[in-house]
Amino acid sequence: MSKPDAESFIQRNTDESDDDWIAAMDNLCSKLTMDEVTTAKSKKSFSEIKRNYTLDGDILHWMACALYVACRSSITPTVTSGKALEGNCVSLTRLLRLCNISLIQFFTKIKNWMEMALMSTDFKDRITRLEHKFAVSTVLFRKFQPIFQEIFSGLINEPPKHKSKKQKLQPCTTNALFEFTWCLYICVKGEFHNSADDLVDMYHVLLSCLDFVFANAYMARRRDLINPAFKGLPESWHEDDFELPKKPPCIISVLCEIKEGLAVEAATMKEYSWRPVIKTFFEKGILKGNSDHLTGLLDMGTFETNLKSLNKVYETYVLSVGEFDERIFLGEHATEQVGTKNKVSGDEISQVIASFGPSSRACPDTPLTGRRYLAHREELTPVSEATNSLARLAAFLRHTRPKPSPHLLRFFADCGVSEEAINTKVIQPCQGWQEQFATSLRESHCSNETIGFRCNMVTCLYYKVLEHIIREEHRKKPQLSLQILLSQGTYQLTVYACCTEVVLHAYGVHSLRFPRVLQIYQLSAFTFYKIIELLVQAVVEKLSRDVIKHLNAVEEQVLESLVWTSDSPLWEQLTKTPVPASTDVHINESPNSRRNISGIQSPVSAAINTFISPMADQAKKQLFNDNVKPGQSLLVQANNVKHGASPATSPQHAGSADSTPNTTPKKTNNSLILFFRKFYGLAVVRMNDLCSRLGLVDDELKRKIWTCLEYSVMHQTQLMRDRHLDQILMCAVYVICRVSNTATNQVERTFADIMRCYRGRPLADSHVYRSVLINRGNEEESPERGDLINFYNKVYVKCMQTFALRFTGKHKDECSLSPLPAGRAGRAGRSPGGQRVSERHQLYVKPLTTPPNHQHHLTYRFSRSPAKDLHAINTMVSCEVGGAKRVADGGDVVVKRARYAAAGVARKLQGLVSDRQAV
Known part of the structure; x- marks a missing residue:
């Protein structure tokens, strides 16, 4: 191997x-x-x-x-x-x-270079930040031109031409004003060092600059520049005797109304952040004009001086910080320098954003798990996606205050919670957390007004979510004392931290991107993940699709790597309780049950219980009431092996796959059960997706891969320490394909194949296979890292070779296979045709908006197709015959005769239809 x-x-x-x-x-x-x-x-x-x-x-x-x-x-x-x-x-x-x-090529290459050169985390963060700023600038330049043309007229689609020094001075043209406005924006943005990559904030800075330039043209009576149809003009603007106001007009609210801005946020940005910067420009002589009213910039002679001055200031800034020159968007070679196929202002912007993968704030990929929480995708631009997230959150919190609501206080009183207890156990801790958040925003150099807005929003959301969770918990378990619940400070803090993450993402605060929130509140990822689903369920209908996707991506990030770091409390728990098998943590679901992100029924009580106490007996009663499980994994019996026994030998003494374990696990832990239920759920989704991309469709082969992966997690758990789930998964796929490859069964896949398919997965990162921990070293040595093949040869094979060889068919210790976790595999094994609803038939459900993509499909569209189409499908799955064959041209399985009825399939299909109608 x-x-x-x-x-x-x-x-x-x-x-x-x-x-x-x-x-x-x-x-x-x-x-x-x-x-x-x-x-x-x-x-x-x-x-x-x-x-x-x-x-x-x-x-x-x-x-x-x-x-x-x-x-x-x-x-x-x-x-x-x-x-x-x-x-x-x-x-x-x-x-x-x-x-x-091009810039896009550069960002791709520099990421690979940093991995090969083992660059520091700090340097990698700077590149990520630079890349993100480029994405934000690209998006905003696309917005800039149509907004400019909404306000001004006469813009010619050609690069600006600079005048010769000998030419007579002329009034500025619209094209020159276009260049001036963009240069002004990028110079002002340079003063916002810690938020220059925040899409919403920078959009409002851009609107402030457009408002500023409009005010100067307005006060200079430049009717030749201003679009006469612009909505922000007064009716008397076109009259000859029109009198100018004493103060320049403000069109921020008009621009927000017509161009996807948030009026209050934009006005706050203009007054408290943008205006002080502009005043310093006047004070330093960068801009010349009337410094009292911030006008006079367009006067002949003054305008040319101001434009040259801005270009000089920006040139110095770019050279000093090593950033790309955002003036390239104005040039005729912008397409080649940026790396897009056509003009930057065209629809190809999606290609630019998609090039940045998980580091992009705008339009991120949808994670593989949790997709049922997502509403139908709206046609949103990156800016409207971001402002929509904030607008929906603001609307949800419009009538709330940063304190417990009267309804919550009344509920506490009815449950016997005293005012003193509310103050000491709820309000005072929350005030402390709010100050911690405010401190982190001050370190990012946010204005006091911005800090106030964001802290209040987090606190308002916190009390909303807390009230919902407490009421749900009390409804399901009235006997549970709220005094006990409120005594769990870590639980409440985690809710507050999760609310913080929602607000930070809605604002697009890249400098505080996850997992920075864990550092702010000194929380572990193992604690944080428990609250994510509770929050989503509490406010799922109030949050935007973008925020839901982000929270789901955060949960995946926690499960795949963050909980496996050396300092994670998970390791301490694993010293007391062995890793359970997937069959020991799974709850079978009825076809009509409403699933959530993790497949957990009733997650509110379950998650709260993990903060209160390890309810071992309850969990055992709930999860292990059936000692005989069809297709029971051999590896379940490893729970009976004493911790520290040789994991390589324990499966040798196991019985058959269908046998009943000698005993149920003696030790269990509700917190670990919930964690591994989610972890295995994510793992099987990832495995099915990778197998699908690799063309590995054989169920037995996938069960071999799953058994190998499950074994490595259960018995070679140290492989996960400071590593990533996908690293272990890709190694499992590779080794099983190698040992299963025969003359009659050609399934071998190279690492190049595996990594190429892995890259196509949503939120995949090349860092995962380019930089894998090989050796931790000691206090004097730096950890050794290498690529995935290096890790496979030096580490993985030594741990897994003996076990993997049992799948060759040549060993007397042939290993039985673990079943794929039920309830997840069907959802995980989505094909391009949709969500599979039957293990026996290739029967799928997919969105109505997706057109049929194969001529051999039998298709029924609800509320549209005739009854005969549904009858044809029913006939296919319910007729009596003895076998099935796959058509040679790659179509669906055609069932000729079957001895089983379609009742189970119909129920499953009906459950899925009900779920889709409920979303």
């Missing part, structure tokens, strides 16, 4: 001689006027990477990465300030132009 040489990421590159690339890099450094130290550093790093890795594609693209990293890692002393400046003032835009690489 060793790795074939052709699959290795680590190969010596002999395609180009050293002299060739050294000469090319010297030429680049010369054109960039790079200093000797940075030049030497870039050449050294490039040589090391080239020696150890295969650098596919244009070698100049990789040189751009080496040069950029070297530039941003250098320190340049400044004469004027006496301070050291990070970076050496090399233009990123010029660097990319010389290397013939």
Whole structure:
């Protein structure tokens, strides 16, 4: 099971001689006027990477990465300030132009380079932030042009032409005003260091700049510039005797009304954040005009000076911080430099956003799990998606205050909770958490008004959610004392933290993106995940699709990696209780039951119980009342093996797959049961999706993969420490395909195949397979990391080889297979045709908006198709025959005769239809 040489990421590159690339890099450094130290550093790093890795594609693209990293890692002393400046003032835009690489290509390459060069987390975060700022700028430039044309007239779709110095001064044109407005915006944005990648905030900054430029044109009576049909003009604007007001007009509310803004938020941004920046521009002489009323910018002579000044200021800023030059959007070569197929302002913007994967705030991918919570997708732009999230949240909290509602106080009183207890156990702790959140916002340099808005929103949402959860818990368990419930400070804090995450995401606060909220409140991921589903159920109808998707992605992130870090409390629990098998944590669901993100029935009580006490007896009674399970996993018996026994030998003494375990697990823990129910649910969804992409459709093969994956989690649990579920899953797929591959059964898949298919999954990240922990090292040594193949050969095979060989069919210790978790596999195994509702038939349900995609399908559209179409499907699944065959051309299975009835399928189908109608 060793790795074939052709699959290795680590190969010596002999395609180009050293002299060739050294000469090319010297030429680049010369054109960039790079200093000797940075030049030497870039050449050294490039040589090391080239020696150890295969650098596919244009070698100049990789040189751009080496040069950029070297530039941003250098320190340049400044004469004027006496301070050291990070970076050496090399233009990123010029660097990319010389290397013939677009911004989108650069972001893809630099991510791979950072993994190969083992760059620090801090540097990776800076690249992620730069990438996100680029995504936000791309989105906002797309918005900028149509809004500008709504306000102003006469814009010609050609790049701005700069005048010769000898030309006579003329009034500014609309095209020049277009350039001026964008330059003003990017200069102002440069002052917002910690929120320049927040889509909503920067959109409101852009609206403030448009409002400012309109006010200057209005006060200068520039009727030739302003669109006469603009909604923000007074009726008397066109009259000859029109009198100007004493103060410039404000069109913020009009722009928000017609262009997807939030009026209150935008007005607050303009008054308390944007205006102070503009005033400093006047004070420093960057802008010239009437500093009292912020007018006079468009006067002849003054306008040209202001435009040159903004360009100079921005040029200095870009060189000092090493960012891309956002003026490229104005140029005629914007398409090539950005990397889009057509004009940036076209519909191809979705391609730009999609290129950034999970780091993108705008229009993120939908996670594989939890999709039933999502309403039908609306046709929203990235900006409207973001503002819609805030608008819906604000509407939900419109009549609330940042304190317990009268209804909640009355409910407490009715349940015997004293005012003193409410104050000490509810209100005072909440005030403390609010201050913690405010402190984190101050560190991000938010204004006091912004801090007040966001803190109040979190607190209002917290009391709403808390009230809903408490009422639901009391309704289901009236005997449970609210005094006991309110004594759980960690539980309430976690609810507050989850509400914080909702607000941060709705605002698009990238600098505080998850898992930063865990640091703010000093919570573990293992604690945090328990509340996510409760919050979603409490306010699912009030939150936008975007927020629901985000919370689901957060839950997946927690389950796949964050709970497996070395400092996670999960490990302490696992020292007391062995990892359960998937069959020990699963609850069978009836066809008509309403499922949620994890498949848990009644998650409110279950999650609250995990904060109160480990209810072992109750959990055992609920989950293990049936000792005989069809297809019982062999690995369940491992629960009887003493903790610390050799896991490699325990399955050898197990009985058959259909036998009853000798005893039920002696130890159990409700918190662990709930966790592993979710974890296994996510794992089987991921496995089914990857198998589907790899074309591995055989049920027995998938059960082998699942058994191998389950075994590694149960008996080689250390493989998960500081690693990622997908790393272990991909290794399981690879090893099972290798040992199951025979002359008659060709199922082997290379790691290249597996990783290529993995990349196509929603929210997949190349970091998962490019940088895997190999060895933790000690206090003096840094952890060793490598690619997935490295991990497989050095770590995974040593732990799993003995067990995996039992699936070859040649061993006397042939291993029985674990069943795929029921209830999840059907949903996880979605085909492009929709959601499968029968294990025996290829019968699917999919959204009505999806057109039929195969000529061999029998299709029935509810409320549209004739009854005969449904009758044809019923006939197919209920007629009596003895077998089935698959049509040769890839169509559905055609059932000729069957001895089973379709009642079960019909019930399952009816349950799904009911669920869809209820959403």
